Amino acid sequence: MEQKSQQAHKPDIPPIKVGIVGLPNSGKTQLFNNLTGTYNVVANALLTTIEHKVANCEINGHPCEITDTPGIYELYTQSFEEASTRDYLFSKKPDVIIMCMDSNRIKQSLNLTLDLLELGIPIIIALNAIDETCRRGIVLDTRKMFRFLRVPVFECIALSGLGTDELKDAILQARGVKWEFQYGPLIEKGLAQIVQMLPTDLPLKRKVAILLLLNDPYISEFITKKKYDSDNIDIHQIQDCVTSTQQNFQGNLSRVINNRRSQWVDDVYDEIVLQHKITPHEYEKTIARWCRKPLSGIPILFFIVYLVYLAVVNVANVIAEWMDVHLWVPIQSVINGWVPAGFFNDFLIGDYGILSLGLANAFITVLPILSVFFLIYNTLEDIGYIPNLCVLTRRFLDKIGLSGESVMPLVLGFGCKTMATLTTKSLQSKRERYIAIYLIAFAIPCAAQMGLNISILGRMGLLALVIAFSVLIGVEILAGLLLNLILPQEDKGIFLQELPPIRFPTVKAVLVKTWYRLIWFLEEALPVFIYASVILFVLDKTGLLMASRLFLSPVIEGFLGLPIEMVDALILCMARHEAGAGLIIKFINEGLLNMTQCIVAVTLTTMFIPCFANIMAMVKELGTYRAIAMSLMINASSFLIAGTLNWSLILLL
Amino acid sequence: MNIKSEKEEYLEKLWTMMEDKEDSLQILSANMNRNDHEKIIQELQMDDLVQTEGNSIKLSSTGEKKARKIIRAHRLAEKLIFDALGGDYEKGACEFEHMVNTELIDSICILLGHPQECPHGRKIPQGDCCKNAVKTVECAVMPMTDMEIDQSFRVAYINGQKDNVRLNKISTLQIRPGSLVKMEQKYPSIVIQCEGADIALDDNIAADIYVWKEANNIRESGGEQSKHDKKSRFEFMRINRGR
Numbered sequence: 061m062e063q064k065s066q067q068a069h070k071p072d073i074p075p076i077k078v079g080i081v082g083l084p085n086s087g088k089t090q091l092f093n094n095l096t097g098t099y100n101v102v103a104n105a106l107l108t109t110i111e112h113k114v115a116n117c118e119i120n121g122h123p124c125e126i127t128d129t130p131g132i133y134e135l136y137t138q139s140f141e142e143a144s145t146r147d148y149l150f151s152k153k154p155d156v157i158i159m160c161m162d163s164n165r166i167k168q169s170l171n172l173t174l175d176l177l178e179l180g181i182p183i184i185i186a187l188n189a190i191d192e193t194c195r196r197g198i199v200l201d202t203r204k205m206f207r208f209l210r211v212p213v214f215e216c217i218a219l220s221g222l223g224t225d226e227l228k229d230a231i232l233q234a235r236g237v238k239w240e241f242q243y244g245p246l247i248e249k250g251l252a253q254i255v256q257m258l259p260t261d262l263p264l265k266r267k268v269a270i271l272l273l274l275n276d277p278y279i280s281e282f283i284t285k286k287k288y289d290s291d292n293i294d295i296h297q298i299q300d301c302v303t304s305t306q307q308n309f310q311g312n313l314s315r316v317i318n319n320r321r322s323q324w325v326d327d328v329y330d331e332i333v334l335q336h337k338i339t340p341h342e343y344e345k346t347i348a349r350w351c352r353k354p355l356s357g358i359p360i361l362f363f364i365v366y367l368v369y370l371a372v373v374n375v376a377n378v379i380a381e382w383m384d385v386h387l388w389v390p391i392q393s394v395i396n397g398w399v400p401a402g403f404f405n406d407f408l409i410g411d412y413g414i415l416s417l418g419l420a421n422a423f424i425t426v427l428p429i430l431s432v433f434f435l436i437y438n439t440l441e442d443i444g445y446i447p448n449l450c451v452l453t454r455r456f457l458d459k460i461g462l463s464g465e466s467v468m469p470l471v472l473g474f475g476c477k478t479m480a481t482l483t484t485k486s487l488q489s490k491r492e493r494y495i496a497i498y499l500i501a502f503a504i505p506c507a508a509q510m511g512l513n514i515s516i517l518g519r520m521g522l523l524a525l526v527i528a529f530s531v532l533i534g535v536e537i538l539a540g541l542l543l544n545l546i547l548p549q550e551d552k553g554i555f556l557q558e559l560p561p562i563r564f565p566t567v568k569a570v571l572v573k574t575w576y577r578l579i580w581f582l583e584e585a586l587p588v589f590i591y592a593s594v595i596l597f598v599l600d601k602t603g604l605l606m607a608s609r610l611f612l613s614p615v616i617e618g619f620l621g622l623p624i625e626m627v628d629a630l631i632l633c634m635a636r637h638e639a640g641a642g643l644i645i646k647f648i649n650e651g652l653l654n655m656t657q658c659i660v661a662v663t664l665t666t667m668f669i670p671c672f673a674n675i676m677a678m679v680k681e682l683g684t685y686r687a688i689a690m691s692l693m694i695n696a697s698s699f700l701i702a703g704t705l706n707w708s709l710i711l712l713l
Numbered sequence: 714m715n716i717k718s719e720k721e722e723y724l725e726k727l728w729t730m731m732e733d734k735e736d737s738l739q740i741l742s743a744n745m746n747r748n749d750h751e752k753i754i755q756e757l758q759m760d761d762l763v764q765t766e767g768n769s770i771k772l773s774s775t776g777e778k779k780a781r782k783i784i785r786a787h788r789l790a791e792k793l794i795f796d797a798l799g800g801d802y803e804k805g806a807c808e809f810e811h812m813v814n815t816e817l818i819d820s821i822c823i824l825l826g827h828p829q830e831c832p833h834g835r836k837i838p839q840g841d842c843c844k845n846a847v848k849t850v851e852c853a854v855m856p857m858t859d860m861e862i863d864q865s866f867r868v869a870y871i872n873g874q875k876d877n878v879r880l881n882k883i884s885t886l887q888i889r890p891g892s893l894v895k896m897e898q899k900y901p902s903i904v905i906q907c908e909g910a911d912i913a914l915d916d917n918i919a920a921d922i923y924v925w926k927e928a929n930n931i932r933e934s935g936g937e938q939s940k941h942d943k944k945s946r947f948e949f950m951r952i953n954r955g956r
Contacts, residue, residue: 133885133886134885136881138878138881138882162909164909164910165887165908165909165910166908166909167887167892167908167909168885168886168887168908168909168910171885171887275877312832312833312834314877315832318884318889322889322891326891345897348911349897349898352898352901352904353898353900354900354901450913451898451901451902451904451913452901454901454902454913455901455902456901488878554879554882554914554915554917554918555902555913555914555915555918556882556883556886556912556913556914556915556918557912557913557914558886558910558911558912558913559904559910559911559912559913560911561911
């Protein structure tokens with residue numbers, strides 16, 4: 061669950077545990093990066109961080125352990141993923157909480173702040189994105205805020221690192237404040253009773269009691285799960301006490317509690333927010349609207365896809381060719397000069413050479429394409445365009461059985477399928493989760509795949525691209541419709557989705573993100589590229605490759621109409637999609653594939669085995685048996701569909 | 714409390730018992746806890762408002778008709794007091810329903826846009842006005858789906874109090890009575906701006922969120938209400954909310 065990035069810290073002083081908590085898309089990860097000096101992907105989107113991240117660092121000489129948490133709206137939770145942040149706060153008990161407040165969403169943030177204040181843990185408030193708020197004509201009175209909340213408040217702009225030093229000083233000086241929010245005599249009486257019955261060593265008892273009164277679905281599990289002096293507590297007895305308090309109170313208790321809280325939020329808001337009468341016109345809002353309306357949104361979507369096509373085909377290919385001529389060809393000639401033709405020459409730069417198929421494939425074929433594609437993709441991500449697409453596609457997806465909630469994971473699938481699969485945790489309906497996971501794994505290309513697909517098809521012209529992507533979209537719809545029919549009906553989840561605001565991205569942030577994504581790609585994929593080339597080399601030399609080619613030739617050559625060398629690409633594909641795609645590009649350069657074959661190859665590899673990380677995510681969400689069954693089903697159907705496509709293309713073209 | 718109101722309180726209780734599928738005489742007497750329990754039951758029987766059979770008691774058809782009216786008044790009153798005036802509902806509404814007539818209740822119902830549930834989440838019986846879906850020009854409360862693009866209204870109330878998951882989801886995004894929402898877009902999905910955040914939602918959720926129409930509702934840009942406007946028209950909603 062937790063990723064540790066270890067750095068040296070003094071063992072003698074216990075580190076200060078700092079937790080960064082805040083609303084989704086409020087800039088927690090950016091703050092985390094600023095404080096720790098590490099880099100984690102930040103994006104103008106919700107659900108970017110789905111796992112806790114811990115980093116050890118030194119702040120002014122004092123060791124600190126900083127944790128970044130997924131965004132939450134309040135401590136009362138409905139879903140498992142929200143409960144994970146709360147579990148962190150309750151059981152790890154950080155020494156300091158940094159409340160990352162989105163200055164544009166003060167009320168929502170204040171609501172969460174009240175929750176955190178009730179915990180009694182020292183809090184520092186970081187008012188993030190204060191520059192945007194100013195531009196919108198809203199002035200926040202931080203001094204008044206400090207007076208009301210009695211905790212330090214700092215204005216900061218995480219994106220440019222402003223306010224980080226003040227925050228660091230504040231972490232070392234943070235002190236707890238006694239803070240008790242009163243809910244009125246009747247509720248207080250009930251709370252006192254429940255607190256008495258809770259185990260003595262349970263932390264944050266008052267907050268636990270409030271959550272019990274609010275019927276939080278995960279809190280009783282929290283009490284019983286941990287071995288808190290649980291011999292003399294009876295969860296049923298506590299539950300009875302809760303029910304009797306709820307019944308003693310005439311009317312809807314949760315509503316009254318929530319009302320008292322929102323009154324407080326309103327009061328604080330009225331005091332600290334000064335609003336100018338004239339709100340400036342916001343171009344960002346207009347752009348967001350255009351992107352979400354079908355009449356302008358669909359052309360914009362197609363224009364962006366076309367732009368990506370042009371960039372990937374023209375720019376990336378030029379870079380790749382330049383690198384091939386100026387880097388690879390000299391290396392090749394040097395090696396040919398040193399190593400005579402034979403086994404070792406083959407091992408280094410033969411068809412399945414460790415340098416040619418491993419290194420050159422990664423650096424010269426795949427890397428330029430990914431750099432260009434990631435540059436554009438990261439820009440779109442920082443603009444906040446992608447999540448806004450869910451408005452445009454919402455009704456359409458409803459027809460294939462995906463209502464509401466599952467739209468976001470599916471849209472995220474175009475970024476990283478593994479992440480998207482993990483976010484399906486938040487879906488209430490099992491049926492929708494199943495459909496979403498299937499569709500994500502099936503015909504949605506992830507960002508890297510998308511870039512390479514465009515590059516492969518682009519070599520064959522725009523028509524190939526249009527055909528291949530229409531087929532993929534068609535397949536996806538068909539799969540959705542079928543699953544919708546097969547799976548038993550359930551209550552639909554509701555569609556209620558916060559959208560990130562459209563922002564103008566900063567060049568630096570995009571470049572840094574692209575740089576790190578490429579570095580991570582190389583770290584993760586380069587070893588796989590090399591292992592895979594070694595395996596192919598061994599298969600080739602032992603003759604096993606020939607045997608499997610013979611064995612598979614009816615399918616590959618007969619049914620799919622592809623050259624027999626595609627077997628190599630499919631094997632590479634199983635290791636890493638990018639490696640397979642790189643080999644396909646090599647085949648195209650060698651003139652092995654024509655347009656029809658390219659289209660078939662791309663649709664096949666896109667649908668073929670999802671990457672290993674994605675399968676692991678599926679195992680995590682569905683269980684091993686179902687995940688394997690699903691992967692097998694996806695593979696079988698991908699061959700069937702690709703074959704059918706081959707024959708229909710032959711008939712048509 | 715006079716005997717008329719006492720009897721009406723009993724009719725109310727019997728109606729809620731009917732909703733909960735209860736008809737035991739003991740439960741009734743335990744709930745009402747009155748000294749003159751027997752007498753009131755007798756009176757009700759004499760007026761042919763209830764039917765008793767052994768240990769069970771239930772409303773007769775005339776009793777049901779009468780109880781229906783009272784319940785409707787009670788729950789609408791709660792709705793009015795709680796959602797519109799921001800008050801504590803239990804105190805006022807008990808007295809309220811014994812005093813007002815059908816016409817007044819109907820006009821409250823129209824004013825509130827024919828709400829379906831009281832703040833506890835129980836169903837408000839429909840009146841003639843709801844069946845005919847009376848909409849007057851003055852109708853101050855309407856579902857969010859009726860808002861025009863760029864209009865800014867304040868949330869009056871949200872139907873569906875029983876569905877906690879949904880309600881909680883809505884309220885964590887700060888869509889709650891009193892918050893200001895601006896319609897950004899209606900098709901393909903509704904997008905609203907609420908307290909600085911853009912939120913996309915389904916039509917069926919939007920249809921359950923009712924909003925107050927404001928006088929100067931079409932604004933140039935930006936969704937936030939300025940301080941000045943907030944004080945002028947909707948101050949009454951914020952009574953009891955200050956310190």
